[in-house]
Amino acid sequence: MVSRVLFSSQLTFPAKPPRETPIAPLTPPRNVLSFSFRSSVDRFAMRIVKTASFTRTVAKVDGSRDEEAISRKKLAVFVSGGGSNFKKIHEGCIGGSVQGDLVLLVTNKKDCGGAEYARSNGIPVLVFPKPKRESSDGLSPTELVDVLREYGVDFVLLAGYLKLIPAELVKAFPKRILNIHPALLPAFGGKGLYGMRVHKAVLASGARYSGPTIHFVDEEYDTGRILAQSAVRVVANDTPEELAKRVLHEEHKLYVEVVAAICEERIKWREDGVPLIQSKDNPDDYY
């Protein structure tokens, strides 16, 4: 499809995103976007009660997986900057390690590195929100939700997006928006703590560990349920740039691994609301 920057004045949905014809009734109807939690699922030994899944049939609990039964997920990525995590996820989708397709890039900076990479790779770019100083015909949050639905987006991945996600979007995509933050939340998070400011705060505190956190998004900055973390050691003579580099390396590995897991529906929710990832190699292991 033709890459373009979409503005609301152009929103006539000219090129409909490709739609897969399901072999089995495995993708929900297009207008259903919330998770359907099963009410009766076998209790695993580790007290996992609910399995979030896109299938309406009873899941097999013997751990076997029907590879063809899980469809490729449609992913939208939100970026404000260079887009290095976005690129890694894209490479994973292209290369096959991630069972997903990147169908849309959303950015508040239409010329950022992420947007340019998207355009070069045939991924449509949507600007949101429009800068205030420009004309006032930017997308409203509800319109943004409509666009995402039209594209059939299953998951929204924030990868260095600096604007707060509107409440309408959070409500429309419950437990389907992920963010990555370059510190071990709940430490060093919240409004104003982004990018290099995070790494400076870590070094100033004397903390000896840092690393990326991937979490589900709720209506505030960096406070949703933690899904994955990876730790790096902070060394005595670290500069913010050096620490950032080591953390970024872990971010790339972690985000690709987590996106692969959500596309394969390996996210399970513990009784107390903590999301866990089911190991691909051993379905009885969670982490």
Added chain:
Amino acid sequence: MVSRVLFSSQLTFPAKPPRETPIAPLTPPRNVLSFSFRSSVDRFAMRLVKAASFTRTVAKVDGSRDEEAISRKKLAVFVSGGGSNFKKIHEGCIGGSVQGHLVLLVTNKKDCGGAEYARSNGIPVLVFPKPKRESSDGLSPTELVDVLREYGVDFVLLAGYLKLIPAELVKAFPKRILNIHPALLPAFGGKGLYGMRVHKAVLASGARYSGPTIHFVDEKYDTGRILAQSAVRVVANDTPEELAKRVLHEEHKLYVEVVAAICEERIKWREDGVPLIQSKDNPDDYY
């Protein structure tokens, strides 16, 4: 010396703590308790400026150490509970891995495990603060400071002490009071977050890492400069008790290691105020 529980009405300092006769003028006069920072020290490559030390002579900067020149430090431990960290530190002092003497135990619970262990091992026990319901002749904070000075205490180690350290004590012992907290500060710290409550909070958050933090004490709970941390992985089916056990194991190792380092004067302060530990094996390495 005779072990006893000391109350303020008994404070005539009957049994003076043993005083070492210094061979060289290496211990400061008894009434000098604050650090004397040297003004002219070579700058290390990693931007260390000040070395806190008890000696008044110019330090050798070639990394060599005169083992006899560093006297054994006098340690006071504050405990409210079982005292497992206290016991480990005591074993280190007795066994020689820690160049220190435990000269005093302070507790708000005179029958706690730590107090009983102290009495069994000839360490005087001081109760502070006195419970409100008893007579009002408990030690005041200033009197507590006086007792510590009388005992020649070099460092105060909080090891599961649940009362807030009075401002008078913090001022009298700047950069010489350490605390251990069973989480990776600045996360999961502050008033009300102690003991099992910490581990429950960690599990509820979904954080994937926890572990002990040792920090210098200022006038609030858990906010002073971080000196050391050790990370343990949180696993999917952890209970608070299981996590607590894994963290406690690390606490014991870390506290003994850090107390050994402070007794050997291997704490160095970075320009930005973060304290670092100089490696024993390689004086050019800091962590």
